[in-house]
Amino acid sequence: MSNWIEACGADEVEEEDLIRFDHGxxxxxxxxxxxxEYFATDGLCTHxxxxxxxxxxxxxVIECPKHNGRFNYKTGQALGAPVCVNLKTYPVKVEGGAVFIDVG
Known part of the structure; x- marks a missing residue:
């Protein structure tokens, strides 16, 4: 079941960067x-x-600030030690200048 939530304005996220979004x-x-293009993952490192x-x-690639674990943010794939559990990813759409994610 889809549950689209407005996360931010498209212009709030700099190119080749990320922002945090808290919900529920x-x-x-x-x-x-x-x-x-826009992508969404869980906001916490799996390590x-x-x-x-x-x-x-x-x-x-997103690199965790604590132990430099790296993930492909498009697929969630963990890219080597110390992370071995993939990040959960979420569908994203951009409409009317806003970024929405499907938190299911």
């Missing part, structure tokens, strides 16, 4: 790729539940 007791991360909002975004 959960934290999400909204990304904007160098190709001007030690650290917020990814201060992490470094390079191309399609």
């Amino acid at each position: 007791g959960r934290t999400y991360a909204i990304y904007r790729s160098p190709e001007d 030690e539940q650290v917020h990814l909002e201060d992490g470094l975004v390079m191309d399609d």
Whole structure:
């Protein structure tokens, strides 16, 4: 079942960066790729539940600020130690200048 929630304005996310979005007791991360596409994942690293909002975004990779664990934010795939559990990803759509994510 779809549950689309407005997360932010499209212009709030800088290219090749992310912002934090909290909803319903959960934290999400909204990304904007160098190709001007938007993506969403859980906002906490699967390694030690650290917020990814201060992490470094390079191309399609988010690097956790604590132990430098890296994920592909487009697919959620964990890219090596110390992270071994993938990030959950969420469908995203942009309508009327706003970014929506489907939190299911």
